[in-house]
Amino acid sequence: xxxxxxxxxxxxxxxxxxxxxxxxxxxxxxxxxxxxxxxxxxxxxxxxxxxxxxxxxxxxxxxxxxxxxxxxxxxxxxxxxxxxxxxxxxxxxxxxxxxxxxxxxxxxxxxxxxxxxxxxxxxxxxxxxxxxxxxxxxxxxxxxxxxxxxxxxxxxxxxxxxxxxxxxxxxxxxxxxxxxxxxxxxxxxxxxxxxxxxxxxxxxxxxxxxxxxxxxxxxxxxxxxxxxxxxxxxxxxxxxxxxxxxxxxxxxxxxxxxxxxxxxxxxxxxxxxxxxxxxxxxxxxxxxxxxxxxxxxxxxxxxxxxxxxxxxxxxxxxxxxxxxxxxxxxxxxxxxxxxxxxxxxxxxxxxxxxxxxxxxxxxxxxxxxxxxxxxxxxxxxxxxxxxxxxxxxxxxxxxxxxxxxxxxxxxxxxxxxxxxxxxxxxxxxxxxxxxxxxxxxxxxx
Amino acid sequence: xxxxxxxxxxxxxxxxxxxxxxxxxxxxxxxxxxxxxxxxxxxxxxxxxxxxxxxxxxxxxxxxxxxxxxxxxxxxxxxxxxxxxxxxxxxxxxxxxxxxxxxxxxxxxxxxxxxxxxxxxxxxxxxxxxxxxxxxxxxxxxxxxxxxxxxxxxxxxxxxxxxxxxxxxxxxxxxxxxxxxxxxxxxxxxxxxxxxxxxxxxxxxxxxxxxxxxxxxxxxxxxxxxxx
Numbered sequence: 001x002x003x004x005x006x007x008x009x010x011x012x013x014x015x016x017x018x019x020x021x022x023x024x025x026x027x028x029x030x031x032x033x034x035x036x037x038x039x040x041x042x043x044x045x046x047x048x049x050x051x052x053x054x055x056x057x058x059x060x061x062x063x064x065x066x067x068x069x070x071x072x073x074x075x076x077x078x079x080x081x082x083x084x085x086x087x088x089x090x091x092x093x094x095x096x097x098x099x100x101x102x103x104x105x106x107x108x109x110x111x112x113x114x115x116x117x118x119x120x121x122x123x124x125x126x127x128x129x130x131x132x133x134x135x136x137x138x139x140x141x142x143x144x145x146x147x148x149x150x151x152x153x154x155x156x157x158x159x160x161x162x163x164x165x166x167x168x169x170x171x172x173x174x175x176x177x178x179x180x181x182x183x184x185x186x187x188x189x190x191x192x193x194x195x196x197x198x199x200x201x202x203x204x205x206x207x208x209x210x211x212x213x214x215x216x217x218x219x220x221x222x223x224x225x226x227x228x229x230x231x232x233x234x235x236x237x238x239x240x241x242x243x244x245x246x247x248x249x250x251x252x253x254x255x256x257x258x259x260x261x262x263x264x265x266x267x268x269x270x271x272x273x274x275x276x277x278x279x280x281x282x283x284x285x286x287x288x289x290x291x292x293x294x295x296x297x298x299x300x301x302x303x304x305x306x307x308x309x310x311x312x313x314x315x316x317x318x319x320x321x322x323x324x325x326x327x328x329x330x331x332x333x334x335x336x337x338x339x340x341x342x343x344x345x346x347x348x349x350x351x352x353x354x355x356x357x358x359x360x361x362x363x364x365x366x367x368x369x370x371x372x373x374x375x376x377x378x379x380x381x382x383x384x385x386x387x388x389x390x391x392x393x394x395x396x397x398x399x400x401x402x403x404x405x406x407x408x409x410x411x412x413x414x415x416x417x418x419x420x421x422x423x424x425x426x427x428x429x430x431x432x433x434x435x436x437x438x439x440x441x442x443x444x445x
Numbered sequence: 446x447x448x449x450x451x452x453x454x455x456x457x458x459x460x461x462x463x464x465x466x467x468x469x470x471x472x473x474x475x476x477x478x479x480x481x482x483x484x485x486x487x488x489x490x491x492x493x494x495x496x497x498x499x500x501x502x503x504x505x506x507x508x509x510x511x512x513x514x515x516x517x518x519x520x521x522x523x524x525x526x527x528x529x530x531x532x533x534x535x536x537x538x539x540x541x542x543x544x545x546x547x548x549x550x551x552x553x554x555x556x557x558x559x560x561x562x563x564x565x566x567x568x569x570x571x572x573x574x575x576x577x578x579x580x581x582x583x584x585x586x587x588x589x590x591x592x593x594x595x596x597x598x599x600x601x602x603x604x605x606x607x608x609x610x611x612x613x614x615x616x617x618x619x620x621x622x623x624x625x626x627x628x629x630x631x632x633x634x635x636x637x638x639x640x641x642x643x644x645x646x647x648x649x650x651x652x653x654x655x656x657x658x659x660x661x662x663x664x665x666x667x668x669x670x671x672x673x
């Protein structure tokens with residue numbers, strides 16, 4: 001019988017199992033969020049092909065062994081990088097946290113997992129959470145430079161600048177590299193040492209491999225520092241260099257757009273920003289376009305762009321913002337509501353205060369609340385907050401100019417005018433709208 | 446910082462933080478692929494030959510059982526090598542297609558089918574004592590499936606851009622060498638001495654095939670219902 005019906009039984013048996021496989025075999029990777037295909041120019045780079053293969057390989061590892069935590073952590077690292085390149089923070093941050101929670105559920109003292117979780121919290125602007133998790137990781141391994149970087153960032157964002165400096169020094173003493181130099185640069189900038197910040201970020205750039213995203217991002221910071229130092233030609237060259245090293249880098253394209261804006265070439269600037277906007281999800285490109293359309297006598301486009309920015313930041317989603325990136329974005333929303341037509345001053349204040357409740361010592365947050373107060377005519381309250389924002393002696397021309405305007409209105413005309421003049425002296429090309437607003441006070445003195 | 450999103454400065458907070466910390470992420474990608482991409486021709490041949498070989502011996506227990514199942518039915522070198530070659534040609538095709546990104550088979554389907562294919566070949570050894578021409582066709586078809594499984598393993602390392610085709614072929618040669626090693630070892634250990642014995646089928650082919658089929662059945666169930 002076996003000889004007669006053997007093949008029929010065998011084939012039937014195999015067919016049944018084949019169907020069972022198709023019906024019941026579940027992809028373990030279904031529970032593991034995969035990566036998203038890139039779109040546009042960034043989808044054609046060899047870097048993407050490499051990254052895609054790496055991520056797929058890791059997903060396959062996890063599919064075969066759902067307890068392969070090493071692959072999960074490596075995948076999180078890839079997702080963090082992918083979010084940077086694509087702007088898809090909402091997706092990749094959520095995916096990364098899911099993966100990290102799986103690892104930490106089984107290995108609660110996994111240093112890498114804790115470090116990466118703190119990193120994601122930073123990315124989401126959940127700075128207090130980042131500090132808690134970062135300290136937990138630091139207790140496990142106090143000799144790791146990376147964790148001091150996280151603690152530096154968390155302290156800095158919470159406005160604890162002295163602690164941030166200590167953490168940055170510790171990080172640099174353990175490992176002087178692109179990351180630590182970049183932090184030193186940022187802290188120097190906060191404390192008003194622009195030449196020192198430029199020196200440090202130059203070290204960061206020279207520590208990186210030309211063309212890599214993080215190296216070119218460091219170059220973006222260098223360009224920005226040149227801008228706020230009034231050296232727009234150097235800034236332009238820096239952005240051009242970045243584009244040569246990393247073609248189609250959207251932030252370098254936007255940098256060139258900003259230079260054109262500073263030169264008053266608004267139509268040209270719009271072209272750059274529209275190109276950058278089409279490449280990645282980045283609300284700030286739209287925010288720039290809002291100003292540029294208006295400067296270029298296209299007010300309806302400007303108004304629409306302002307509404308788009310609010311939408312993108314999650315302004316219509318609820319009381320406490322979670323932008324489409326999944327981040328707290330209340331400070332950004334506060335500014336965004338100042339640009340809608342008409343400006344929504346109540347919502348601007350509401351979001352500014354939400355952010356202020358989270359981190360009342362951060363100078364950027366103090367500046368944001370002060371500026372909203374100023375726009376509402378609450379000059380005394382604005383003055384108190386802007387003093388807090390000025391306490392690190394930052395030389396940021398926008399901060400200086402806003403502080404000057406607030407002080408003039410608050411009755412400190414001499415101090416105010418001096419601040420406005422120092423802003424212009426620092427950078428004659430900063431935001432044209434702000435300069436126009438300040439112009440009467442300069443000419444009157 | 447200089448984060449003045451509302452005022453014309455594009456550097457946003459999230460980018461800044463991510464920039465400072467995501468070098469770590471890049472390091473992984475770089476280590477996984479930049480190194481591979483910089484391989485010389487000699488290094489690529491050596492590396493992928495070794496990778497292909499070790500994917501069979503000692504790492505590919507399921508592939509070892511598949512080859513042994515092919516061997517057991519007719520333990521003569523020529524027909525077994527023919528089957529193994531058909532198998533290699535087939536898996537070269539799907540491996541190449543997968544690595545070029547033309548097909549992307551889901552591993553959770555492919556892996557159980559690979560074990561099912563082992564079970565099929567082992568059970569066929571039980572129900573027949575003759576090597577039928579259809580066997581080569583079946584082996585070829587299963588080779589296509591196994592190639593997709595190899596692709597999953599190979600994709601973890603990637604292939605160097607400058608030596609893509611060479612590395613792919615070398616990997617397959619390594620696989621083929623691994624298979625030949627199994628066949629030769631099985632022939633020296635079993636085929637040469639016992640294949641002509643009247644009890645060969647009853648005492649070796651059928652019991653060993655049943656054991657292999659049982660293991661393959663276990664794997665199939667495990668991979669479908671209890672993955673990981």
